[in-house]
Amino acid sequence: RKEVEQDPGPFNVPEGATVAFNCTYSNSASQSFFWYRQDCRKEPKLLMSVYSSGNEDGRFTAQLNRASQYISLLIRDSKLSDSATYLCVVTPSASGATNKLIFGTGTLLAVQP
Amino acid sequence: DTGVSQDPRHKITKRGQNVTFRCDPISEHNRLYWYRQTLGQGPEFLTYFQNEAQLEKSRLLSDRFSAERPKGSFSTLEIQRTEQGDSAMYLCASSFLAGGPGEQFFGPGTRLTVL
Numbered sequence: 001r002k003e004v005e006q007d008p009g010p011f012n013v014p015e016g017a018t019v020a021f022n023c024t025y026s027n028s029a030s031q032s033f034f035w036y037r038q039d040c041r042k043e044p045k046l047l048m049s050v051y052s053s054g055n056e057d058g059r060f061t062a063q064l065n066r067a068s069q070y071i072s073l074l075i076r077d078s079k080l081s082d083s084a085t086y087l088c089v090v091t092p093s094a095s096g097a098t099n100k101l102i103f104g105t106g107t108l109l110a111v112q113p
Numbered sequence: 114d115t116g117v118s119q120d121p122r123h124k125i126t127k128r129g130q131n132v133t134f135r136c137d138p139i140s141e142h143n144r145l146y147w148y149r150q151t152l153g154q155g156p157e158f159l160t161y162f163q164n165e166a167q168l169e170k171s172r173l174l175s176d177r178f179s180a181e182r183p184k185g186s187f188s189t190l191e192i193q194r195t196e197q198g199d200s201a202m203y204l205c206a207s208s209f210l211a212g213g214p215g216e217q218f219f220g221p222g223t224r225l226t227v228l
Contacts, residue, residue: 008153043204043219044156087155098169099208100146101217103155 001026006088006104014112017078021107023071023088032099033064035073036087038106044087047073078111085109115139117220119205125226126195133191134223138207145188146217147180148204149173156204162188195227 006023013019025033033050048055050062050071061074071088088104118137126132138145143164148156159178161169164185174180177195182188192199202224206217 004155043221045219046216089155098161099144099217100158100161100169101148101156101206102158105153106155 002104003027003092003102004088004090004104006107008105008107010108010110012110012112013078015078015080017111018074018076019078019109020075021073021086021088021109023073023104025069025071025088025090025102027090027092028066028069030069030090030092030102032091033071034089034101035060035062035071036089036101036103038085038087040084044103047086075109078109080111080113083109083111117205117207117218119203119220119223121223122221123224123226125228127228128195128197130195131191131193132195132225133189134203134205134225136188136190136205136207136220138187138205139218140186142207142209142218143185144208144217145182146206146208147188147190148206148219150202150204150222151200159190192225195225197227200225200227 004025035047036044037047038044050064052064054063059076063072085106085108087106089101120135145162147159150156160180162182177193180190202222204222206219208217
């Protein structure tokens, strides 16, 4: 079983739609949680951190449920420029000070005009 | 450009050859990571340096792989006797020790094709 699991998609949505991505992680002791964005043939970039209290950045809302080991990302009012792969990321507690990132396979979003 | 840089951007080699990749992190970053990404997958952790010390290596890093960061600045990743299964994007990332755990800045990657 993969340590971080995501639906690979693709999610094809029209402009203006609301889309939600989900992710589960297997290590209950995981410390930190993130969403990274990766454009086609580009490097991953940090989109936002994820907290149990939930956090919002403009049209993006991320949520963590530690009890269910579940992470979500909601994108409202989708733009063409949101088309990318969204990677769910955790840092395992056993890594000590390494803070290595454990990535899911990514969910591909294609926003259609 | 003050971001992470990697060289070369593309490398095509024949099976059995050795290859070496270079990563130049953001100058004040003391943490450096190597990841490998294959098509349709997320990046997978390979190894981590804090300054010049290599503190963690993944089981993915077989004995054909070696990484160095001799002066705590740039890093090299060498693959000996390449195999077709080594074909992937090799990503380098850096971060600052006191920064948040998720704040890793990635370079553009080196795409390796083994024929």
